[in-house]
Amino acid sequence: MRATVKYLIPIAIVIVGMLLYVMLQVNAYRISYEIRQNESKLSKVSEENKKLRFDIARLKNPERIEEILTRKDISLEMPHDINQVTFVLPKKVLLHGIEMNQKPSFFNLFGLVKEAQAKVAEDM
Amino acid sequence: MRLKTLPSNRFLVINSFLLVCFVIITVRLLNLGIFQNDKNIEFARRQHSHVVEIPPKRGLILDRNENILATSLKTPSIYAVPRDLTREERKNLVPDLKETLDLSRPYLEDRLSRDKLFIWIKRRVTPREAEEIRELENPSVSITEEYKRFYPYATLLSNVLGFCNIDGKGIEGLEMGNEAYLKGQGGYKYTKRDARGREIPALEERVVPAINGSNVLLTVDLFIQHVLERELSAAYKKWKAKGASAVVMDPETGEILAIASYPSYDSNEPGNIDPASRRNRVITDTYEPGSVFKIVTASACLNEGLFDITDEIDCEGGEYRIASNYIHDVHEYDLLSVEDVIIYSSNIGTVKMAQELGSQKLYEYIKKFGFGEKTGIDLPGEVSGFIRHPKKWSGTSIGAIPMGQEVTVTALQMARATAVIANGGKLVKPVIVKEVRDENGVLIKKARFKWINNVISAETAETMRGIMKQVVERGTGKRARIKGVTVGGKTGTAQKVREDRKGYSHSKFMSSFIGFAPVENPKVVMAVVLDEARPRYYGGTVAAPVFAGTMSEVLPYLGVYPDAE
Numbered sequence: 001m002r003a004t005v006k007y008l009i010p011i012a013i014v015i016v017g018m019l020l021y022v023m024l025q026v027n028a029y030r031i032s033y034e035i036r037q038n039e040s041k042l043s044k045v046s047e048e049n050k051k052l053r054f055d056i057a058r059l060k061n062p063e064r065i066e067e068i069l070t071r072k073d074i075s076l077e078m079p080h081d082i083n084q085v086t087f088v089l090p091k092k093v094l095l096h097g098i099e100m101n102q103k104p105s106f107f108n109l110f111g112l113v114k115e116a117q118a119k120v121a122e123d124m
Numbered sequence: 125m126r127l128k129t130l131p132s133n134r135f136l137v138i139n140s141f142l143l144v145c146f147v148i149i150t151v152r153l154l155n156l157g158i159f160q161n162d163k164n165i166e167f168a169r170r171q172h173s174h175v176v177e178i179p180p181k182r183g184l185i186l187d188r189n190e191n192i193l194a195t196s197l198k199t200p201s202i203y204a205v206p207r208d209l210t211r212e213e214r215k216n217l218v219p220d221l222k223e224t225l226d227l228s229r230p231y232l233e234d235r236l237s238r239d240k241l242f243i244w245i246k247r248r249v250t251p252r253e254a255e256e257i258r259e260l261e262n263p264s265v266s267i268t269e270e271y272k273r274f275y276p277y278a279t280l281l282s283n284v285l286g287f288c289n290i291d292g293k294g295i296e297g298l299e300m301g302n303e304a305y306l307k308g309q310g311g312y313k314y315t316k317r318d319a320r321g322r323e324i325p326a327l328e329e330r331v332v333p334a335i336n337g338s339n340v341l342l343t344v345d346l347f348i349q350h351v352l353e354r355e356l357s358a359a360y361k362k363w364k365a366k367g368a369s370a371v372v373m374d375p376e377t378g379e380i381l382a383i384a385s386y387p388s389y390d391s392n393e394p395g396n397i398d399p400a401s402r403r404n405r406v407i408t409d410t411y412e413p414g415s416v417f418k419i420v421t422a423s424a425c426l427n428e429g430l431f432d433i434t435d436e437i438d439c440e441g442g443e444y445r446i447a448s449n450y451i452h453d454v455h456e457y458d459l460l461s462v463e464d465v466i467i468y469s470s471n472i473g474t475v476k477m478a479q480e481l482g483s484q485k486l487y488e489y490i491k492k493f494g495f496g497e498k499t500g501i502d503l504p505g506e507v508s509g510f511i512r513h514p515k516k517w518s519g520t521s522i523g524a525i526p527m528g529q530e531v532t533v534t535a536l537q538m539a540r541a542t543a544v545i546a547n548g549g550k551l552v553k554p555v556i557v558k559e560v561r562d563e564n565g566v567l568i569k570k571a572r573f574k575w576i577n578n579v580i581s582a583e584t585a586e587t588m589r590g591i592m593k594q595v596v597e598r599g600t601g602k603r604a605r606i607k608g609v610t611v612g613g614k615t616g617t618a619q620k621v622r623e624d625r626k627g628y629s630h631s632k633f634m635s636s637f638i639g640f641a642p643v644e645n646p647k648v649v650m651a652v653v654l655d656e657a658r659p660r661y662y663g664g665t666v667a668a669p670v671f672a673g674t675m676s677e678v679l680p681y682l683g684v685y686p687d688a689e
Contacts, residue, residue: 029324032325032326035325047197047198053192054197054274054276057192057276058277061278062346
């Protein structure tokens with residue numbers, strides 16, 4: 001009995017090893033098929049993306065846009081006179097009569113003051 | 125239970141039979157495994173090994189702001205395996221294909237009756253056609269995908285972009301000129317396939333990846349191109365011209381911002397277009413420029429210090445004799461200043477200035493302005509134009525060449541000569557391909573903007589700009605005026621040489637305009653040419669408005685706003 005076990009154990013190890021090898025091979029094949037399938041999907045999606053980009057380009061065609069504007073009688077034209085307005089930022093800004101400090105402060109580093117001003121502006 | 129024993133003779137028969145079988149199998153195995161070993165290994169290799177070609181993707185053509193002008197998309201193509209078809213199947217298949225793919229019966233019968241394993245039925249079909257073929261569910265007719273070139277803006281820049289043939293090879297325009305960059309290099313992989321014929325990626329033996337084509341970035345601006353084409357197309361139709369061409373260029377760098385020719389075509393459907401419509405006339409068509417060429421004569425005389433702009437020239441009351449020929453002015457002038465000679469486009473005044481300069485010097489300046497040779501633009505099909513050496517000039521040549529006769533030029537050469545005046549006297553090399561980058565954005569080629577030589581001094585160029593400004597303000601180019609912007613220009617109306625080569629036609633004209641704006645710091649130069657405009661044909665009437673129409677939109681786009689005053 002003991003002698004039989006002595007022979008059976010290595011045989012079992014070999015068989016298990018072989019089964020493991022086969023399993024790994026099968027899995028490698030299966031995964032490679034999956035990879036190829038995903039590559040194929042990626043290729044299709046990229047192609048679709050290219051087609052959509054092409055469609056965007058076609059829709060952005062200035063000739064087409066002008067045609068639509070003409071058809072819809074939106075008589076856009078180039079501005080005749082262009083006024084250039086230069087804004088000079090004052091040193092002190094008044095909002096609701098409150099003087100806002102424009103000097104850089106510690107809180108400016110985190111954008112806190114900007115946010116507060118924006119909220120005030122929204123309230124207006 | 126007692127087992128029955130077989131009779132010894134029956135046992136012998138079975139035993140013998142098994143022995144024979146065993147011998148046959150052994151012989152067969154020996155035959156397959158040893159004697160036919162090489163053949164079978166080769167057979168198995170062919171059955172399992174698989175070489176997959178990896179086609180390269182053709183590069184994109186983009187404008188200067190990376191808008192796509194040409195791209196390649198996968199489209200279905202239909203093929204058949206005629207060898208698999210029986211006569212009956214073929215007979216049934218022909219009407220289906222004829223109806224679905226709109227092909228003729230003799231064509232289909234011919235294709236399907238060939239003894240081949242693969243034959244194209246129709247390439248680059250529409251998705252709808254492919255779907256209908258799929259619905260036929262005929263195993264002998266299949267669909268594969270191939271790349272096809274598409275141009276989202278269809279007719280826009282088509283004479284410059286060109287097109288590709290059915291195999292995706294550039295055969296015209298930039299597609300052909302940049303074939304080496306755009307086409308890429310195909311790859312392949314050696315792999316195994318399973319019983320179903322599917323590729324087994326895990327058994328990939330060797331992969332040589334495809335190198336996709338590089339992207340070609342142009343100097344052309346989509347918006348400027350659109351505006352130019354719209355204006356030129358309107359003039360081409362309005363004046364029933366035989367052809368029209370125009371080019372917009374940056375005078376400092378030589379970058380082509382827009383370039384257009386008419387008649388034109390849709391690059392997506394180049395099949396049935398006549399060759400005349402395919403030409404990029406800006407570089408392929410030469411013409412006698414007429415009065416626009418006077419800027420060369422005037423620049424040369426001023427640069428040599430022979431005249432001051434206030435010097436007066438006797439214009440002989442409108443008629444002047446050179447050798448056996450008489451030269452006429454449209455209007456009769458007596459004394460005109462050098463400035464007014466150009467402003468009112470006096471032929472006699474210009475010729476008298478050229479006589480003072482001399483034929484050799486005039487020829488030298490013409491060459492220095494870049495005429496009689498190719499500009500070197502990176503577009504295929506450019507021609508050089510023509511100017512004879514002074515030794516071959518006739519007695520009347522000095523009366524013709526200074527005002528743009530006996531010399532042929534292209535619209536691009538005229539634009540470049542205008543750029544010399546606009547940029548302060550330097551001849552630039554026109555460029556249309558700004559960069560070539562591979563698909564990962566790595567720079568492969570970059571255009572070098574270079575000045576070829578100094579043609580005239582900066583002072584002469586400034587004087588000429590002033591004169592050309594006056595041409596637009598009070599001379600023949602009034603229709604090129606743009607409110608709030610200073611414009612410089614020169615008109616030209618040249619008689620065409622008669623078809624029998626016996627003198628000039630009185631009914632066929634080349635109408636042109638060259639100009640730049642703003643005069644103080646020119647951002648763009650432009651040349652417009654209309655071939656056989658009618659019923660009106662004066663350059664100032666038919667070509668100058670194209671300049672004004674284009675520039676009034678292009679200048680604000682480039683940040684040059686009209687003065688409110």
